[in-house]
Amino acid sequence: MKKINLYITLKQGVLDPQGKAVQESLHTLGYTAVKQARVGKYMELIVEDDANVEQQIEEMCTKLLANPVIEDYTYIVEEGIVQ
Amino acid sequence: MKFAVVVFPGSNCDRDMYYAVKDALGEEADFVWYQDANLANYDAILLPGGFSYGDYLRSGAIASTSHIMDQIKTEASNGTPILGVCNGFQVLLEAQLLPGAMLRNERLKFMCHQEGLIVQNNQTLFTSEYAALETITLPIAHGEGNYFCDDTTYQQLQSNNQIVFTYENNPNGSIGDIAGIVNKDGNVLGMMPHPERASDAILGSDDGIKLFQSIVNNWRETYVAGA
16 A cells, blocks of 8 residues: 655645744744744545556645645655555 | 525525525525435525535535536536525635635634625626615624635636625635625625525614525526516
8 A cells, every 4th residue: 555645735825824823822932933834734645556646646636635726735655555 | 486505414504595585585495405416407506604514624625526516517507596605605616616715714713793795796696686886784604704816816806897795894804805706607606794694684684685686586587578
């Protein structure tokens, strides 16, 4: 099996109110060095070895997993996952 | 006129939608469960508010991939009036029947109160009963109603007169104070405020009823001889 580690983040320039609240909270705790926080999503997908992952993951992301209007995505594929 | 009120798991404004067209206006309406729907025999389709699929992944995202969306897309291209309110708007955005996307409200709060709106375009089949630039009051109830699109899309919305409702006092950070937009063909409207919750004066406002009345009147003028 393969494991896809998928990271979905808000595009640069898209307001992230949640990230801003996290940043302000960190400042309250004294971590004033944090100049920006942006909150995204992480997903793990376990897929069959013979799946054409690279092509399908792009499709899955644009059709469902990410919203291309506001989000970017990156992924890392790990081979040889034992379930 | 016959309305379909589409019900997804987690829809919760479906009964208000039904009330607005069935009881307040006296038109025909059916609840249509998303799995066994045949939308071909309806004159208009209403996508209600709520939390379809618990807002999992993104609001409206999972509902936008359900099979009923294929029928809704067909009906949209046939010119059938389609109204999505609140979560229904989010579903229309995720299904790309309308441009843009929703972000969390600027101040992160779920907001539930009456909001003043300006009817920016009263030349649509949804708003013809309103006066140009009429100010109306409708309730909002959302946590993700912060409408976002890129600059090019926003300019297109403006130049095509697709911005139908704007907020008087922007509650959520939406670009251009946008509260509701229509597609280029003018038959698909998405809006965050709830006209169906303002369909009777006893509810605090009946400013929403003109929207449903507009749909009915336009349909009559188009399809009923001698209307």
